[in-house]
Amino acid sequence: MVSDLQQRRLQVVRDHMHLEIVHDWEGVLATFEHPHYDINDGAAVFDGREQVLRYFAASRTPFPDQGNEIISIAPDGGDRVLVEFWLTGTHLGPLRRGTCVIEPTGKTFRVRMMASFEFKPGSDKIVCERPYIDAGAIDRALGLT
Secondary structure, eight states: OOOHHHHHHHHHHHHHHHHHHTTOHHHHHHTBSSOEEEETTTTEEEESHHHHHHHHHHHHTTOTTOEEEEEEEEEOSSSEEEEEEEEEEEOOSOEEETTEEEOOOOOEEEEEEEEEEEEOTTSSOEEEEEEEOOTTHHHHHTTOO
8 A cells, every 4th residue: 555655755756757858947856855866876966956957958958858758656665766767859959978079860769767766754855866777778779879
């Protein structure tokens, strides 16, 4: 049986993911106790409002239509919600890979990934989103490798 708190957390994650699609950054930030993304277990960490807003800008520049389609969502029995989803987008802006800039190709991608949303104990406020993705999946989907 899913508790009332778990139901609220599930809805917060659904709302959070939708707000990312529509670029409602203030709405996304409001789902956090403190904005924090930890991508691929420390490969890239964005902590606090300004860093998270820079992350949104950098990730949406090459893929302004970036979206997500939830495949599965569930509470983990503790203070986390786990989500498996399709990340989608179209390469419409410059894509930075180190010092290299790849000009827009107009190609689309759809890659499977997952994220863990950690919540403040007893709260429906997110303290960390941990997305996990195969680092080369988008490039392969776009035919860049």
